[in-house]
Amino acid sequence: xxxxxxESGRQEVNNGIGKLKMGQKDKASTHFMKAMDYFDSIDxxxxxxxxxxxxxSLLVRMGFGDLAVMSGGDAIELDRALGEKKKLxxxxxxxxxxxxxxxxxxxxxxxxxxxxxxxxxxxxxADAASANTNLAGIIANKGRMDEAISMLRKSxxxxxxxxxxxxxxxxxxxxxxxxxxQKQGPEEIIENVKIVFRNHFNELRRDQLGAIMPHLTNxxxxxxxKHPEIDPDSWKTDNLPWIYNRxx
Amino acid sequence: MxxxxxxxxxxxxxxxxxxxxxxxxxVKDMVARSGYTDGLVGFRIFVCDFTKxxxxxxxxxxxxxxxxxxKKVPAVIINDRFLLELEAALRSFEMSGSLLGSQxxxxxxxxxxxxxxxELNLEGYLKRLRKMxxxxxxxxxGAPGIIDELTMAVLFFVCHEIGHLLTDKDQRSYGTFLNPxxxxxxxxxxAVVKLCTHTDDFVKYGFGLPGFEKAAQGDSxxxxxxxxxxxxxxxxxxxxxxxxxxxxxxxxxxTELVINYLEAISKTDNVSADRQQYILIKALFVxxxxxWYKDLHTFVGKLDRGWTGNASMLSLEMMKAREKYIHAxxxxxxxxxxxLLRATLTMEAILKARTDWFNLEKEKRTIWFSGGSSDPPSxxxxxxKWWLSECLQRYWLLCISMDTAxxxxxxxxxxxxxxxxxxxxxxxxxxMMQFESIRQAVERLRRFA
Numbered sequence: 201x202x203x204x205x206x207e208s209g210r211q212e213v214n215n216g217i218g219k220l221k222m223g224q225k226d227k228a229s230t231h232f233m234k235a236m237d238y239f240d241s242i243d244x245x246x247x248x249x250x251x252x253x254x255x256x257s258l259l260v261r262m263g264f265g266d267l268a269v270m271s272g273g274d275a276i277e278l279d280r281a282l283g284e285k286k287k288l289x290x291x292x293x294x295x296x297x298x299x300x301x302x303x304x305x306x307x308x309x310x311x312x313x314x315x316x317x318x319x320x321x322x323x324x325x326a327d328a329a330s331a332n333t334n335l336a337g338i339i340a341n342k343g344r345m346d347e348a349i350s351m352l353r354k355s356x357x358x359x360x361x362x363x364x365x366x367x368x369x370x371x372x373x374x375x376x377x378x379x380x381x382q383k384q385g386p387e388e389i390i391e392n393v394k395i396v397f398r399n400h401f402n403e404l405r406r407d408q409l410g411a412i413m414p415h416l417t418n419x420x421x422x423x424x425x426k427h428p429e430i431d432p433d434s435w436k437t438d439n440l441p442w443i444y445n446r447x448x
Numbered sequence: 449m450x451x452x453x454x455x456x457x458x459x460x461x462x463x464x465x466x467x468x469x470x471x472x473x474x475v476k477d478m479v480a481r482s483g484y485t486d487g488l489v490g491f492r493i494f495v496c497d498f499t500k501x502x503x504x505x506x507x508x509x510x511x512x513x514x515x516x517x518x519k520k521v522p523a524v525i526i527n528d529r530f531l532l533e534l535e536a537a538l539r540s541f542e543m544s545g546s547l548l549g550s551q552x553x554x555x556x557x558x559x560x561x562x563x564x565x566x567e568l569n570l571e572g573y574l575k576r577l578r579k580m581x582x583x584x585x586x587x588x589x590g591a592p593g594i595i596d597e598l599t600m601a602v603l604f605f606v607c608h609e610i611g612h613l614l615t616d617k618d619q620r621s622y623g624t625f626l627n628p629x630x631x632x633x634x635x636x637x638x639a640v641v642k643l644c645t646h647t648d649d650f651v652k653y654g655f656g657l658p659g660f661e662k663a664a665q666g667d668s669x670x671x672x673x674x675x676x677x678x679x680x681x682x683x684x685x686x687x688x689x690x691x692x693x694x695x696x697x698x699x700x701x702x703t704e705l706v707i708n709y710l711e712a713i714s715k716t717d718n719v720s721a722d723r724q725q726y727i728l729i730k731a732l733f734v735x736x737x738x739x740w741y742k743d744l745h746t747f748v749g750k751l752d753r754g755w756t757g758n759a760s761m762l763s764l765e766m767m768k769a770r771e772k773y774i775h776a777x778x779x780x781x782x783x784x785x786x787x788l789l790r791a792t793l794t795m796e797a798i799l800k801a802r803t804d805w806f807n808l809e810k811e812k813r814t815i816w817f818s819g820g821s822s823d824p825p826s827x828x829x830x831x832x833k834w835w836l837s838e839c840l841q842r843y844w845l846l847c848i849s850m851d852t853a854x855x856x857x858x859x860x861x862x863x864x865x866x867x868x869x870x871x872x873x874x875x876x877x878x879x880m881m882q883f884e885s886i887r888q889a890v891e892r893l894r895r896f897a
Contacts, residue, residue: 223757229561230568237572266543266551270576303549305823342823 202242206251209238213255220262232259232267240274249278253287257294265301272298289315289327296334305338312338326364329355333371340378349378369400373408380415386426389419390439397442416443449509451520457510458494461501463528467535467578468495471595472526475602482712484610484705491613492523493606495531512621517609519618524609531602532574536566537738538597538731539577546823547841548890556758556885559741567742600724601731603709604702604794611701617694623784626743632750632775636864637677639777641685643860644674645692646780650854653789655847660858673864691783699790703797710802719832725802726835729795733842736791737849743787744852747779759852759885766856767880770867773860779853786853788846795843803836815840815896844896848889855881 216231232255239255242248256272259265272295279288296311312331319328332355340348352375359368372392379389393416396404420440424432436444449457463469472495485491498511505511509518514530517523540562544550552559565573582594605622612620633639644663650656651664662668678685706728714721748757751765751772766772780786785793800806805813817825817837825834859881870876884892 223557225555225557226560226564229558230564233565233568233573237569263554264551266540269543270580273580301549302544302551303546304544306545 202244202247205238205242206247209235209242209251209255212238213258217262225263228262229264229267232264236267236271239271245278245282246284249275249282249284249287249291252278253291253294256291256298260294260297260301263301265298268298269295269302285318285322286324286327289318289324289331292318293327293330293334296331300334300338305342308338309335323362325358325362326367329358329362329364329371330367332358333367333374336371336378337374340374345378345382349375349382349384352378365399369396369403372396373412376412376415380412380418383418386419386422389415390423393419394439397440401442416440449507449520451518454510454518454521454523454525455492457505458492458496458523458525461496461498463495463497465497465528465532467595468528468531471531471598471602474595474599475606478599478603478709479606479610482705482709484607485613488522488610488613490522492521493526494523495526495528497528499529509619513623513625515605515609515622517612517618517620519613519616522613524606526602526605529570531598532570533566534601534731534735534738535594535598536570536574536577537562537734538601539574539580539582539594540566541734542582542594542597543580547838547845548894553845553886553890555887556741559737559886560745563738563742563745596724596727597731597734600706600728601735604706604728604732607702607705608698610705611698612694614701615694615697617698620691620694620698623739623787624781625739626746626778628746628750630778632747633777634771634774636774636867637680639774639860640674640864641678642688642777642780642782643773643857643863644671645689646786646853646857647861649785650789650850650857653793655789655850655854657854657858660862663858663861670862670865673868674861677864688782692785695781695784699785699794700797703794706794707798707801710798714802721802722832722835725798726839729798729839729842732791732794733846736788736846739787740849740853743779747776751775759883759888762852762883763880766883767878770863770870770876773856773863776856777860779856786850786857788850788853792843792846792850795839795846799836799839799843805836805840815844815893841893845889845893848884848892849886851884851889855883 212231212235216228216235219225219228219231235255236252239248239251242251252271252275256268256275259268259271272291275291276288276295278284279291292311292315296308296315299305299307299311312334316328316331316335319325319331332351336348336351336355339351352371355371356368356375359371372395376389376392376396379385379392393412396412420436424430424435433444463472472493476493479485479491479493498506501511509520510516510525512525512527512530514527516525518525541550541552547553552562608622609620612618633642647663656664662670665671710721710725710728713724748762748765766776784790796806815837817834818830825831866879
């Protein structure tokens with residue numbers, strides 16, 4: 201019975217994705233509501249939370265913050281009831297992201313702070329980094345840049361204990377921008393850019409590159425001004441070949 | 449139907465929804481304490497569930513899609529579904545703690561999606577919303593509850609009906625919605641006369657359309673055609689005009705009554721009065737924008753069953769034939785002012801009565817709270833200023849969002865003249881009106897000082 205319900209729910213999700221690809225976001229949302237109704241009727245609590253949790257994460261990525269809050273909220277209730285700490289953390293992060301898209305920074309902070317607490321109590325350092333980086337982003341948007349920078353550096357420490365490439369990329373990208381805005385540490389900016397480019401250059405989206413390039417350009421200029429003994433062209437091609445050694 | 453029959457029918461079809469019952473009880477209490485209905489002996493407010501009402505009882509003195517006044521009893525009768533839908537819309541908007549963070553202002557499709565989900569399963573959707581912890585409604589300082597918002601909205605609707613009673617009018621409703629089962633307007637005479645009435649109303653309150661000035665000029669060729677149509681059924685159209693005025697009077701009365709309500713509170717607690725003002729304007733904003741998009745959704749669905757989309761698609765659809773603008777007359781009331789305009793006039797009247805914002809020099813005016821942040825302030829004493837900025841943002845967003853309706857009205861009003869011109873020319877001229885999406889309206893708002 202649950203399997204049939206799950207199948208029906210997933211079919212509605214697929215129907216919704218199909219509508220979304222056709223640019224029919226309104227129609228997509230009705231399919232997603234039907235999917236949520238199916239998932240809500242799953243008898244087995246673990247199966248129910250699994251479907252709702254994954255669905256919430258998908259909804260955030262597809263731009264349905266409101267539906268993600270509904271689905272994620274239900275998943276979290278089940279996580280607490282089932283004592284599923286790791287899944288609770290995942291769902292809190294999803295809910296935090298959903299609230300962030302809805303312009304609810306306080307709620308987003310609350311969700312991410314709870315996730316962070318659970319992570320640190322249980323040694324989930326990769327997720328701790330994600331929660332901490334999310335928090336840093338929200339804090340940065342409130343103008344508390346120096347605080348955000350400290351938090352991002354802390355996230356990188358967590359990631360040394362439990363690597364998570366995606367989180368590391370996002371953390372470094374945010375740190376580069378925050379340092380650039382604060383006109384701090386050109387060396388730190390350059391170092392972070394090198395690591396991101398080395399590990400993730402081909403994955404970077406145009407908007408992500410666009411966000412860091414001005415800060416990188418300024419940092420390189422400042423660095424070279426501080427070190428007039430260095431040959432700029434050689435230094436650039438040696439240290440940032442992805443940018444300065446591109447074949448046209 | 450006699451007064452006794454009306455009361456019996458109303459008492460036999462009460463709403464079963466405890467939340468709605470609670471809200472209406474609060475409103476009854478507020479109305480009783482206000483003294484507005486002291487001269488109306490035996491005044492009652494009924495909120496009814498009409499779902500099981502048989503066809504014979506759907507009398508126009510009793511049945512309504514929204515709220516209705518019945519002079520015989522005297523009573524205001526409210527359709528509980530109207531309030532349940534409004535509650536669902538209010539709760540949905542409260543999922544975001546700030547106006548511009550709202551999911552439904554991100555795109556037309558997001559707004560249409562909300563309309564569709566509420567229409568698909570109102571009870572289920574509302575049940576889901578009711579169990580949620582909404583960011584804007586957790587009772588923190590400055591954050592009103594949904595019940596407060598719904599109460600203030602219902603108070604306004606009831607005051608509108610009281611306005612009809614105080615001016616001795618009967619069987620008038622708060623508003624009508626586009627009926628998905630009814631045919632769209634297809635008579636050019638009706639459409640042109642109606643849309644010219646609305647054009648005049650828009651222009652009167654500052655919502656003109658550059659390039660279409662002739663649509664509002666009484667001695668223009670455009671209006672001479674409209675006047676010929678009007679004369680074809682002068683009695684009906686004159687009656688419509690009288691009813692239009694009556695509805696305006698009721699709206700003004702409602703506005704006056706709610707301003708009096710706020711002023712009464714401010715005598716002992718100015719901060720509470722400012723808070724209630726904020727709650728009322730929040731509710732009126734959602735009621736207006738949701739209602740407009742609901743009608744727009746019904747309209748575009750009837751134009752093309754498979755159609756879905758946004759302002760750009762609407763522009764293309766309306767370009768296809770002159771008749772589309774005739775059909776679009778269905779979006780406008782015969783005797784009710786356009787919904788967004790009603791809301792903005794009410795908001796403006798309340799804000800002008802209770803604040804000096806509109807008297808400030810333009811350079812000193814801003815709709816944003818300090819620093820342009822939309823987060824509530826941490827200090828209690830800053831809350832009234834934040835509430836005012838939130839009210840002003842909603843007022844101006846509705847003003848900007850009037851764009852589509854203003855264009856449709858002006859174009860529709862001109863359709864008689866345009867079709868004659870097509871005939872003289874021997875071929876229709878392609879004309880495309882660019883409509884603005886909700887997202888574009890929000891972007892324009894963001895550029896406000």
